Amino acid sequence: MKKRFPYFKIAIHGLIILYVVFLLFPLVWVLASSFKPTPEIYSGSPTILPRHITLEHYLSVINGQLLFRSMWNSIIVGIMSTILVVLVAVPSAYAMVRYKSFINNAILGWILVSQIFPVILVMIPLYIVLRYIGLTDSLTGLTLIYIVWSLPFVLWMMHGYVKSIPFELEEAAVLDGASRTQVIFKVILPLLLPAIGACALFSFISAWNEFFFAFVLMKSPTLATLQVELARYTGMEGQARTGPLAAASIIATIPSIILFIIMRKWLTTGLVAGALKG
Amino acid sequence: MITKKREYSLYSKKEVGQIQLLLPVVLLVTVFSLIPLLRGIYLGFTDYRLGDPIKFNGIENYIQLFNDEYFWDSFKIGMIWTLLVTGLQIGLGLGLALLLNSKIRFASFYTILVLLPWATPPIIRGILWRQMYEPTAGAVNILLSDMGLISAPINWLSSFEYVIPAVIIAGVWGEISKAAIFLLAGLQTIPNELYEASKMDGAGIWARFRHITIPNLKPVLAAIISLTFMWNFNTFGIVWVLTQGGPGGMTRLPMLAAYEEGFRYGYIGYAAAIGNVMVIILSLILFFYIRVQLRERTEK
Numbered sequence: 001m002k003k004r005f006p007y008f009k010i011a012i013h014g015l016i017i018l019y020v021v022f023l024l025f026p027l028v029w030v031l032a033s034s035f036k037p038t039p040e041i042y043s044g045s046p047t048i049l050p051r052h053i054t055l056e057h058y059l060s061v062i063n064g065q066l067l068f069r070s071m072w073n074s075i076i077v078g079i080m081s082t083i084l085v086v087l088v089a090v091p092s093a094y095a096m097v098r099y100k101s102f103i104n105n106a107i108l109g110w111i112l113v114s115q116i117f118p119v120i121l122v123m124i125p126l127y128i129v130l131r132y133i134g135l136t137d138s139l140t141g142l143t144l145i146y147i148v149w150s151l152p153f154v155l156w157m158m159h160g161y162v163k164s165i166p167f168e169l170e171e172a173a174v175l176d177g178a179s180r181t182q183v184i185f186k187v188i189l190p191l192l193l194p195a196i197g198a199c200a201l202f203s204f205i206s207a208w209n210e211f212f213f214a215f216v217l218m219k220s221p222t223l224a225t226l227q228v229e230l231a232r233y234t235g236m237e238g239q240a241r242t243g244p245l246a247a248a249s250i251i252a253t254i255p256s257i258i259l260f261i262i263m264r265k266w267l268t269t270g271l272v273a274g275a276l277k278g
Numbered sequence: 279m280i281t282k283k284r285e286y287s288l289y290s291k292k293e294v295g296q297i298q299l300l301l302p303v304v305l306l307v308t309v310f311s312l313i314p315l316l317r318g319i320y321l322g323f324t325d326y327r328l329g330d331p332i333k334f335n336g337i338e339n340y341i342q343l344f345n346d347e348y349f350w351d352s353f354k355i356g357m358i359w360t361l362l363v364t365g366l367q368i369g370l371g372l373g374l375a376l377l378l379n380s381k382i383r384f385a386s387f388y389t390i391l392v393l394l395p396w397a398t399p400p401i402i403r404g405i406l407w408r409q410m411y412e413p414t415a416g417a418v419n420i421l422l423s424d425m426g427l428i429s430a431p432i433n434w435l436s437s438f439e440y441v442i443p444a445v446i447i448a449g450v451w452g453e454i455s456k457a458a459i460f461l462l463a464g465l466q467t468i469p470n471e472l473y474e475a476s477k478m479d480g481a482g483i484w485a486r487f488r489h490i491t492i493p494n495l496k497p498v499l500a501a502i503i504s505l506t507f508m509w510n511f512n513t514f515g516i517v518w519v520l521t522q523g524g525p526g527g528m529t530r531l532p533m534l535a536a537y538e539e540g541f542r543y544g545y546i547g548y549a550a551a552i553g554n555v556m557v558i559i560l561s562l563i564l565f566f567y568i569r570v571q572l573r574e575r576t577e578k
Contacts, residue, residue, distance in 0.1 A: 009382060016377050016388050023395050023455065026406040029417045033409060042415050088302040095299035103300055110307060115505065116560050117315055118512045120536040121553035124546055125317035126310065148310040180289050209399035211515040216541055227401040234405060234519050242409060249402045260397035261390055
């Protein structure tokens with residue numbers, strides 16, 4: 001067969017590139033702004049690529065302590081809630097697969113239903129409770145909320161993965177004299193490591209990106225998370241702020257982007273597996 | 279598959295059992311999700327303000343909401359926002375997923391590129407678009423005036439005419455890749471043989487799309503449409519950063535309205551009532567949507 005000129009393929013590449021331009025342009029624009037000197041940003045005829053490259057905005061972000069403090073808070077809350085949510089979700093997902101009882105349906109039902117309720121409805125009474133026990137404006141309180149916040153999705157994914165582990169493996173281990181705790185930690189857990197990695201990345205990112213809960217709960221400037229701190233910057237924008245805000249946004253986006261790229265494959269296969277087997 | 283008998287005989291009674299394994303989740307969910315939720319629903323029937331005693335006031339909040347012009351405005355803009363963002367996100371996302379699924383070179387490289395907006399935190403999406411819409415230094419005005427489409431700079435985020443489309447474009451921008459990535463995963467589960475077979479039968483691209491892609495993608499598509507609809511109806515962060523609900527409350531989505539009532543003015547009971555109305559509306563819409571889906575499925 002004679003090879004035709006690949007019009008069709010070129011059209012597909014062309015369309016994808018249109019998407020890529022639209023989806024990347026704002027990021028590229030702000031990335032470029034973060035390297036432009038302030039007069040150039042406001043010159044009236046700026047180019048996409050900076051004419052003069054400056055690091056002044058990055059330096060001013062690094063010298064301003066608040067952004068790093070808030071980034072540190074986000075990291076602490078993210079790591080704590082990630083560890084705890086995995087510790088809680090693994091045994092539960094295992095129990096949900098190995099036992100058939102009404103609790104499983106109740107939990108699966110809750111996972112779906114919890115998606116419908118607007119966060120404001122959960123936030124109001126939680127706020128009252130946390131205020132009562134003195135955990136508003138505290139990283140511990142925020143960590144607790146983030147555990148419950150990422151739990152539905154983590155549990156859903158983990159449930160799908162545990163289901164795919166053959167029961168025969170467990171039987172063999174028990175015949176060799178393993179106790180249940182040993183089975184969970186020595187047989188199930190190692191097989192779940194990729195899934196745990198995916199879930200951990202997911203819950204870290206959702207804590208890192210979360211805004212509403214932190215915005216309502218964290219009132220002292222020293223306890224603000226990164227997103228709250230950045231949102232506060234936009235309130236007092238001016239010409240002098242555009243560059244540093246661009247630099248701060250780029251710094252804050254890099255961790256999410258790296259984690260997202262790592263997690264992409266696991267995330268979707270987990271979701272689809274959960275949907276097909278669930 | 280796994281019978282109960284086998285399960286029980288495997289471990290002795292002394293071992294860690296179902297209750298111990300599930301206890302942490304059940305406890306967490308009950309204390310920090312279930313009880314707060316029920317209490318939140320209840321607070322929607324009280325006139326509670328922070329610090330005051332809680333007093334039940336029946337459906338008074340809802341009568342007040344019904345007559346509250348601000349609430350209706352906020353609800354209207356909430357519906358416009360949700361329908362348009364969800365529609366555009368699914369439509370454009372499906373287009374992108376189909377393109378990425380057509381066996382071409384660089385597909386995984388493209389996938390990583392288009393993933394980036396989704397990886398950008400919502401607050402930063404707001405900051406990016408604020409800088410795009412900036413009247414004098416923003417890219418949107420500069421590009422439009424370079425093309426000769428506008429003569430004077432437009433203040434997108436404080437103009438009554440343009441603020442809604444401006445905010446919707448920013449919202450859709452960040453959500454296209456999420457829809458595309460999940461739909462792409464769905465597309466990849468469709469067996470290739472189906473396409474090969476229909477190619478043999480002489481079916482064109484459009485026929486294959488209609489008779490193979492769409493029917494096979496339907497469960498994933500339905501799930502994603504329902505989820506994104508709920509997520510978009512509950513949007514807060516990006517719009518908060520872009521406009522704080524302004525100008526003149528034109529972009530005050532229901533979540534922003536509830537936040538202001540509850541945490542800015544302290545009308546906790548009233549804010550919870552707004553939350554309750556949102557739940558009822560979402561449940562009704564999803565109920566009808568799922569019913570239509572199920573009916574279609576059983577007809578086949």
